[in-house]
Amino acid sequence: MNEIEVDARGLRCPLPVIRLAAAARDAPDGTRITVLTSDPAARHDIPAWCRMRDHELIEIAQVFDPTYLRIVVVVRSQTSNASGGGSGSARSSTAM
Amino acid sequence: MLPSARATLMAALDSGWADPRRLHAEGRRARAQLDQARELLAYGLGVRPPEVSFLPGGPAALRAGLEGLRYAGRRRGARMVATAVEHSAILTTGRYHAAQADNALLFAEVGVDRVGRVDLPALEDAISVPGTVLAAVQSANGEIGTRQPLERAHELCRAHDIPLLVDAMASLGRDSTPVHFDVLAGDARSWGGPAGLGVLVVPERTRWRRPGPASEVEHGRTDVEPVVAIALAAAEAWRQTQANRVVEAARSAALIQRLRAAAADLRDVDVVGDPDDRLPHVLTFSLLYVDGEALVTELDRRGFAVGSGSACTSSTLEPSHVLAAMGVLTHGNVRITLPLNAIAPTIDEDVDRFIAELPDAVAVVRAQLGASDL
Numbered sequence: 001m002n003e004i005e006v007d008a009r010g011l012r013c014p015l016p017v018i019r020l021a022a023a024a025r026d027a028p029d030g031t032r033i034t035v036l037t038s039d040p041a042a043r044h045d046i047p048a049w050c051r052m053r054d055h056e057l058i059e060i061a062q063v064f065d066p067t068y069l070r071i072v073v074v075v076r077s078q079t080s081n082a083s084g085g086g087s088g089s090a091r092s093s094t095a096m
Numbered sequence: 097m098l099p100s101a102r103a104t105l106m107a108a109l110d111s112g113w114a115d116p117r118r119l120h121a122e123g124r125r126a127r128a129q130l131d132q133a134r135e136l137l138a139y140g141l142g143v144r145p146p147e148v149s150f151l152p153g154g155p156a157a158l159r160a161g162l163e164g165l166r167y168a169g170r171r172r173g174a175r176m177v178a179t180a181v182e183h184s185a186i187l188t189t190g191r192y193h194a195a196q197a198d199n200a201l202l203f204a205e206v207g208v209d210r211v212g213r214v215d216l217p218a219l220e221d222a223i224s225v226p227g228t229v230l231a232a233v234q235s236a237n238g239e240i241g242t243r244q245p246l247e248r249a250h251e252l253c254r255a256h257d258i259p260l261l262v263d264a265m266a267s268l269g270r271d272s273t274p275v276h277f278d279v280l281a282g283d284a285r286s287w288g289g290p291a292g293l294g295v296l297v298v299p300e301r302t303r304w305r306r307p308g309p310a311s312e313v314e315h316g317r318t319d320v321e322p323v324v325a326i327a328l329a330a331a332e333a334w335r336q337t338q339a340n341r342v343v344e345a346a347r348s349a350a351l352i353q354r355l356r357a358a359a360a361d362l363r364d365v366d367v368v369g370d371p372d373d374r375l376p377h378v379l380t381f382s383l384l385y386v387d388g389e390a391l392v393t394e395l396d397r398r399g400f401a402v403g404s405g406s407a408c409t410s411s412t413l414e415p416s417h418v419l420a421a422m423g424v425l426t427h428g429n430v431r432i433t434l435p436l437n438a439i440a441p442t443i444d445e446d447v448d449r450f451i452a453e454l455p456d457a458v459a460v461v462r463a464q465l466g467a468s469d470l
Contacts, residue, residue: 013407013415014427014465018385021470041407041415041426048425052366052384 002031009068013041017049020073024055029077032058038068046071098288098438101333105290108325116324126324133324133331140334141273141280141297149296149314150322154265154283155185157294160318161261161279162189164304165230169259173227179214179234179244180205180421183263186232187417201225211370212242212422219249223258230259235274238266238286239405239418239431240369241378250276259302268295269337270345270377278302287337288436289330292323337436348377348434351447355379355432358451362458366425377434380405382419383458385467386428394457395430400450403431 006023008016016037023033035046043060050057050073058072097105112129114122131145138145151157162185166176174197178186190203204222207215214233223231231253236243246262253260262277269287274280279302284293296317298304304317311319337344356379360367364384383391388406395402405416406429415426432450437443462468 012413014385014387014467017427018465018467018470021385021467025470039407040413044415044420044423044426047423048366048382049384052364052425 002028004031004033006033006035008035008037008039008042010038013039013045015039016042017045020046020049021053024053024073024075027075029075031075033073033075035071035073036063036068037071038066042071043069046073097290097329098333098336098436100336100438101289101329104332105325105329108328112324112328115321129328130322130324133327136331137295137334140338141295142275143297143299146315147297147299149298149317150327151294151296151314151318152320152322153292154281154285154294155183156318156320157283157296158183158185158261158263158265158281159189160306161281161296161298161304162186162230162232164298164306164317165259165261165279165302166193167307168303168305169229173229175202175204175225175227176230176232177204177206177219177222177228177258178232179208179219181208181212181214181237181240181418182232182234183238183265184417186261186263190232204228208421210422210424212237212240212368212418213370213373214244214249216245216248216252220252220256223253223256228256228258230261232261232263234263234265235267236271236375237369237418238375238378238433239403239416240380240422241374242370243267243271243373243375246274246276250278253278259304266378267375269334269341270348271375279304284326284330284333287330287334288439289333290326293326293330295330336438340438344437345376347437351434351443352376352379352432354451355447358454359430362455368419368422368424368429379432380419381430382406382425383428383430383462384425385465385470386458386461387465388427388429390461390464391428391430391457394461395450395454398453398457400446400453403433405429405431 006019008019016039020035047057055076056074061070112126114126116127116130134145138148176190194203206219233249250260259278261279265283268282280297282295359381366382368380388404389408392404405419406427407413407415419426
């Protein structure tokens with residue numbers, strides 16, 4: 001399986017999501033993307049991005065010392081870039 | 097502030113400057129004006145004048161409401177329950193008390209669904225815990241507009257003998273006045289009144305007691321004397337806003353409907369809150385790949401003053417707790433609060449122009465971030 005890491009630590013919203021979306025744009029279906037982020041909004045916005053763009057949220061894990069979040073998503077085949085809120089199937093699962 | 101409220105404020109600064117506790121003619125005149133303001137607001141809120149107190153602002157009234165219920169219930173316990181989308185005056189006070197007691201169980205935050213409506217079964221579970229002394233539920237959320245099911249919440253609270261504190265700061269004057277509460281707090285700004293006036297309603301049936309030394313100010317519910325002119329201006333604003341409320345609400349709702357449709361047409365947008373059961377004058381949406389601060393600045397450059405719940409627009413760099421609790425996108429957030437028609441006579445044209453310019457403003461800020469083709 002294709003794996004990508006996006007290190008967005010030190011970047012503020014909406015840049016972590018933009019870096020993630022740029023990585024996902026050219027990635028084949030099933031690619032596993034791990035985002036490292038220190039932005040407090042990413043905990044909410046990456047799950048929302050998954051819901052709006054129909055990607056799959058795998059986990060959100062807190063890493064300590066230094067403190068950041070490790071968020072794993074799996075790219076699902078992208079049919080279009082139009083969106084109107086999404087289906088709401090992906091829920092945030094938090095592991096701390 | 098409504099022009100008529102401003103005129104009242106200016107006139108009352110001259111006529112009602114004296115201390116209303118003094119017995120001289122000027123003092124008695126100030127007292128009469130304060131009584132008049134209280135009677136008018138009490139009548140509008142469907143309560144008796146002694147049940148209404150004036151505090152220095154809505155959040156102060158809300159916090160006083162919370163503290164008084166907590167103190168009155170101290171022999172029963174110290175646990176408080178609130179929805180996760182309450183005003184920060186509730187949430188920070190609740191978390192403070194829990195932290196002071198080193199007991200996280202003393203403050204329970206009840207979750208909401210995707211549109212921001214409280215989970216009623218979870219609310220019932222939370223208030224069933226022994227030692228609970230109050231529940232706080234807002235009438236509607238000022239950030240996203242969603243109304244809360246106050247009637248059901250009040251039934252649940254009554255069944256468990258828990259007083260319900262209702263924050264009506266977002267809805268008073270714009271939406272129907274809440275009737276399901278044990279303590280109510282509001283802010284004159286929501287009905288076109290001046291800043292600096294909160295109302296606290298404590299009905300006679302409610303067990304409420306202000307912690308601290310006894311006070312003779314405002315039926316013992318504060319120790320800060322209200323400014324008579326501000327109270328009178330707030331009452332005048334209430335009179336005018338209530339007289340026009342139904343027409344005004346229909347007009348706002350129609351404009352919000354158009355704005356909502358325009359926002360939903362944008363690419364990659366999360367239009368937030370309940371589409372129907374909501375305040376008539378508020379709309380919120382979040383845009384993927386948009387910097388909220390940049391969009392607020394771009395819209396400001398074009399002559400529109402909007403709010404935002406995005407982290408980059410807050411002093412703490414934390415996103416809005418309301419958007420976070422709902423699980424919606426927090427970045428690229430725009431919050432539109434329509435002013436009363438009497439304050440903004442050109443509102444129809446302003447909305448037309450906003451709808452015409454919004455797509456371009458969004459495209460500009462997305463292009464700045466190199467996010468046009470994501």
